[in-house]
Amino acid sequence: MEIAHHVKTVELLSIDSMQVYRGMDIGTAKASSQEQAEVRHHLIDLVDPHETFTLVDFQEAHASARKGIDQRNGVPLLVGGTGLYVRGVVDGLTPPPRFPEIAEELEADPETELLHRRLADLDPIGASRMENNNRRRIIRALEVTLGTGRPFSSFGPGLNSYPQVPYRILGIEIERSELDERIERRYRDQMEAGFLDEVRGLAEIELSVTASQALGYKELLAHIRGQTSLDEALQLAIQRTKRFARRQQRWFKRDPRVEWVPRSQLTSVINEISSQL
Template identity: 55%
Template sequence: MSAHGALVGPTASGKSAIAHAIARDDPTWELVTVDSMQVYRGMDIGTAKPTRAEQAEVPHHLLDLADPWDDHDLATFQAAARDALADIEARGKRALLVGGTALYLRAIVDDLTLPGQFPDVRAGLEAEADDAGVEALHARLTDLDPDAAARMEPSNRRRVVRALEVTLGSGRPFSSFGPGLDAHPPTRFTIVGLRWDRAELDERIAVRYRAQLDAGFLDEVRRLGNGPRPVSRSAAQALGYKELAAHLAGECSLEDAIDLAVRRTRRFARRQDRWFRRDPRIRWIDVTGDPLDAVDDVRRLLDAPASLVGNEPDVVDP
C-alpha cells in the first residue's frame, strides 16, 4: 500500500468526482477535503460540496467545520487536518486529499510551521486598510519585508494584512517563517494533478455555475444573508456568493452577476493552475471530456511506489 495521496487541480476540473470514484471502489481510501470554503456550514451548492448521499457513501473529512458568520483560518484548518490524518492512520486507512486551495494543501502536505495570531494588530491594520487603502499597507510591507511583499498582489487585502500582522506582531519578517512556499521538500504524499485545456475548462466553469443556479444557489445566498450575523470576512471571499449577494441587494442584474462570477472564477482557475505547476512533485494527467475517464490513470499514479514522489512531473494522456 502506498502513502497518503493528494488530487489537485483548478476549480471545476473534476477532482471530487474522480476521488469519490476511487474511494468508493477502494475502501482503504478516505477523502480529506482541502477547500477553504467547504469548511462553512450552509455553503453547499456554491462551493460544490459533496452531497449528503456522497458523504454517506464514502468517508469525508474537514467539511462543515464552522458557521459562515465565524472566521476560520489556516491554523485552525491545519489543526483539524492533523487530527483527521491521525484518525485515518489509526484505523489503517489512507488519506486522499482533494481540493484546490493551494496554501491549505501545502499546510498539510508539508506540515508548514505557521506564524501566530495577533488579533489586536490585525484589527488596527484592518482599520488602516479601510482608511488608507490596501495599497498603502502593501507599500508599508514592502519597507518591512520586501520578500513577502513581492509574493502577493498589492490589492490582495487578506494576504497583505496577514503578512503585516505577523511582521509587526512577532517582530520578525513574515517571509522568515518556514522554508518558504518556493521550497518543495520530500513528502509522504503522492500528489496527482489534473490539467485541462483552458478553453474547455472555461466552458466547464460556465456550465457548472448555471447548474448551481438551477440547484438553488441563489436561495442559498439569500439564506446566508438572513443569518443571525453578517457573513464573516473570510467566508465572504467565496467566489460566486458575493456576486449573487450584490444582485440580491439590487446592485446589478442577475445576468451581470452571473457573468462577473464566471469571469472571476476563470481567473481564479488560472491562478490555481499557475500555483500548482510550480510544484515539481505533482504528477500530471491531461484530462479532456469526461473526468471519470481518467480514474484509472489517477489510481495508478496514487498507487505508484514512494520513490516517484519528488521526481520531475510526468504527463499521462488517458
C-alpha cells in the same frame, strides 16, 4: 470518487478552505448527501460561517480525522485545491503569529491600494507576490510585518522547499479553454440548483473574513444588497474564479512533486492507483 468506488477502504479528506463552513454547500461544490453516504468524507461542515477558522485549526482537524482513518485501516485520499492548506497538511507548514489589534486597525483603512504601497515599502518582495487589490492577503502581510518586525516574505522560505513526503500527489492537466468553460457551466448549474437562495440565507449573518471572500458568495451578496445586478454579479464571480484558477495552477506547478496527468489519461491512472491499494 472514482478511486473511492474502486477501493472500498478509501476515505476522502477535503482540503478546501471553504468547504469547512456549514450552510455553504452549493457554491463550494460539496459532495452530495448520496456521495457522502457512499464514501466517508472528512473536513467538511466543521464550523458556522461567522466563525474564524485558521490553517492551524484545519491542521488539527486533519490530524484527528487521519487518526480515525488509521484506526479503521482506511486509505486516506486528500482532494481539493487550497494551496496553503495542502502544504499545511502535507508538509506541516505553520503560519506566522496573529496580531488581532493590528489587523483591526488595518481593516479600518478603506484604501486597499494604499495599504499595498505601505506593504511595498516595508516588504517589497512580499508585496510583489500579491495583487494590489487582494485586500485580505495585503492586510495579513502587513499585520505580520508590523507585529513581528520582520517582513512577511521572510516567513515563507518553507513554501519554496519541497521535501519528500509519503504521498503521491496528482494534478489534472486541463486546457485553459476547457477550464474556463467548466467554470462557466458550473455557475450555471449552481444557479439552477439554488445557489442564490443559499446566499440569501447567509445575507443576515456577519460572515468571518475568510467565508466572506468565498468565490461566488461575495458577488451574490453584493447583488442581494442592491449593489449590482444579478448578471453583473455572475460575470464578476466567473471572472474572479477564472483568475483564482490560474493562480491555483501556478501555485501547484511550482511543486515538483506533483505528477501532472492529462485529463484524457485520468481513468487509466485511477485504475493503476486502485490496483496498488
